[in-house]
Amino acid sequence: MISPKTSDANCETCNSSIKPHHRFCYNCGAYLGTYNAPVTIFNNRNLRSAFFFFIVYLFVCLLVQFTGWFNIYSRLFWVEIFLAGFTLFHVYKNYDAIKPLLRFNNFNIVRLAGCISFAAMASFVVNVIVTKMNYSFFRTDITYYHLYSAYSVPALIMAYSIALNPAIIEELAFRGVLYNYLNAFLNERLVIIVTGFAFGMMHLSFISLFWLVPFGILTGIMRRRFGTIWYGVVFHFVFNLIAVLFDLYRHGHL
Known part of the structure; x- marks a missing residue:
């Protein structure tokens, strides 16, 4: 068993990393003791921070989705700025823990090429399937071009808003900040799953959960690995950029 005062320890049975509040080892299932108090939002600062962080993101997404106020990009832009600022503030608060993630660890051209290729293929397949599903079930052909069509370079603004900004800010938010908060008291494999589901839920699209959750889990695995x-x-940028190009091409704007 582990001491109640220890912030982190190893299981005596399998030597896997465990947290002080764990009652059973996530790896081998060994019993760790009864003194460990369960983590709740009232007694764990990291859980409170994770809950608050996700709720703010979810509230903003609900506001955008279910009000007509953000149906033009000049207003949606300020939502992007707010979420970017909110995320960067939490990155600053947790900079010591997140700083190693900002380095180009184990970066090599072959792995990067594989990441780009897989993202491009996966995005194309997903966009074809989603387009067919939207038409088959809802008789709709969704395009985001109208949000940007009033501007002089709509394709470039789409690429920034749909591909570049989310790739950086959402990865910092979900695989940086939220991952860091949850990793303080959850097994890391569980953190990957939870942040993957949180990422999918944040997009508020039931039909897209079949690819958003695996997407979030995959990028979480990349972060851990x-x-x-x-x-x-x-991966996020290329995936979304292909979606932008797919949308522009289908509607004759490319």
């Missing part, structure tokens, strides 16, 4: 968020950022 390579110790950096940049592979996830590149």
Whole structure:
């Protein structure tokens, strides 16, 4: 068993990393003791921070989704700025823990090329399936071009708003800040799953959950495996950029 005062320890049975409040080892299932108090939002600062962080993101997304106020990009832009500022503030608060993720650890051209290729193929397949599902079930052909069409370079603004900004800010938010908060008291494999589902839920699209959750889990695995968020950022950017190009091409704007 582990001491109640220890912030982190290893299981005596399998030597896996465990947290002080764990009653059973996530790896081997060994019993760790009864003194460990369960984590709640009232007694754990990291859980409170994670809950607050996600709720703010979810509230803003609900506001955008279910009000007509943000149906033009000049207003949506300020939402992007707010979420970017909110995320960067939390990055600053947790900079010591997040700083290693901002380095290009184990970065090599072959792995990067594979990441780009897989993101491009996956995005194309997903966009074809989603387009067919939207038409088959809802008789709709969704395009985001109208949000940007009033501007002089709509394609470039779409690429920034849909691909570049989310790739950086959402990866910092979900694979940086939220991941860091949850990793303080959850097993890391569980953190990857929870942040993947949180990422999917934040987009408020039931039909898209079939690819958003695996997307979030995959980028979480990249963060854990390579110790950096940049592979996830590149994957996220290419995936969304292909979606932008797919949308522009289908509607004759490319």
